[in-house]
Amino acid sequence: MADDLPPEDSKLTRSKRAWAEQGKFLTGRVSRAEAERLPPGQHLVKDWPVLDLGRQPEVALDRWRLQVDGMVERPVMLDWAGFQALEQVDRVSDIHCVTTWSRYDNRWRGVATRAVLDLVQPRDEAVAVMLHSYDGYTTNLLLADFAAEDALLVHQWEGKPLTRSHGGPVRAMVPHLYFWKSAKWISRIEVIGRDRPGFWEASGYHLRGDPWAEERYSGD
Numbered sequence: 001m002a003d004d005l006p007p008e009d010s011k012l013t014r015s016k017r018a019w020a021e022q023g024k025f026l027t028g029r030v031s032r033a034e035a036e037r038l039p040p041g042q043h044l045v046k047d048w049p050v051l052d053l054g055r056q057p058e059v060a061l062d063r064w065r066l067q068v069d070g071m072v073e074r075p076v077m078l079d080w081a082g083f084q085a086l087e088q089v090d091r092v093s094d095i096h097c098v099t100t101w102s103r104y105d106n107r108w109r110g111v112a113t114r115a116v117l118d119l120v121q122p123r124d125e126a127v128a129v130m131l132h133s134y135d136g137y138t139t140n141l142l143l144a145d146f147a148a149e150d151a152l153l154v155h156q157w158e159g160k161p162l163t164r165s166h167g168g169p170v171r172a173m174v175p176h177l178y179f180w181k182s183a184k185w186i187s188r189i190e191v192i193g194r195d196r197p198g199f200w201e202a203s204g205y206h207l208r209g210d211p212w213a214e215e216r217y218s219g220d
């Protein structure tokens with residue numbers, strides 16, 4: 001990938017340097033002591049509940065597209081082949097839903113969000129992303145949160161294609177934030193210059209959603 005490295009002074013390179021200075025996201029996983037693994041107010045479940053707006057869009061692979069645009073140098077429109085051609089990584093991470101259930105050790109396969117941002121090169125003014133989905137859902141994340149080391153666009157769970165009910169063909173998985181930030185059926189990553197609320201955030205959910213700070217609802 002050396003040929004594809006961004007120029008030294010690019011937004012992403014500088015962001016990575018800033019993350020390194022803060023000691024954040026340095027390892028493959030955001031490391032936490034086992035005692036702090038379960039965020040406050042959460043309980044563990046073994047099954048994986050389905051939660052969404054009630055409309056589960058069927059997106060055939062030959063019609064699937066992912067648009068990445070907004071405040072970027074090189075907007076792209078990926079089709080399935082283009083997405084599969086990006087480096088595929090395997091990661092294990094925990095789910096923390098704001099409705100208080102958590103599920104440990106989910107094995108994902110997909111593309112690192114950083115790899116996608118490397119492709120499009122966010123501009124200096126970029127501060128956040130708005131994720132858009134095929135069911136009309138939206139959710140916002142700060143660029144640094146979206147680009148966390150273990151944040152992925154996943155298409156497999158436990159070695160099998162991600163089911164439609166869990167957001168297949170492709171969903172976001174951002175394990176260090178509440179699960180409502182992990183858009184199912186993702187269709188577009190819009191890089192934006194000012195953080196603004198998505199669907200649930202406009203209805204009272206917290207703008208950022210850090211489970212360890214219990215950022216559940218705005219005003220929390």
Ligand SMILES: Nc1nc2c(c(=O)[nH]1)N[C@H]1C(S)=C(S)[C@@H](COP(=O)(O)O)O[C@H]1N2
Pocket residue numbers: 048049050051052053054097098133134135136137165166167179180181182183184185186
């Ligand atoms: N496109 C889309 N993504 C979504 C949602 C949705 O309604 N539509 N719901 C969110 C919420 S509130 C949660 S808790 C998780 C649930 O994902 P799951 O059904 O795979 O458990 O998806 C998140 N992503």
Ligand SMILES: [Mo]
Pocket residue numbers: 051097098099179180
């Ligand atoms: Mo949720």
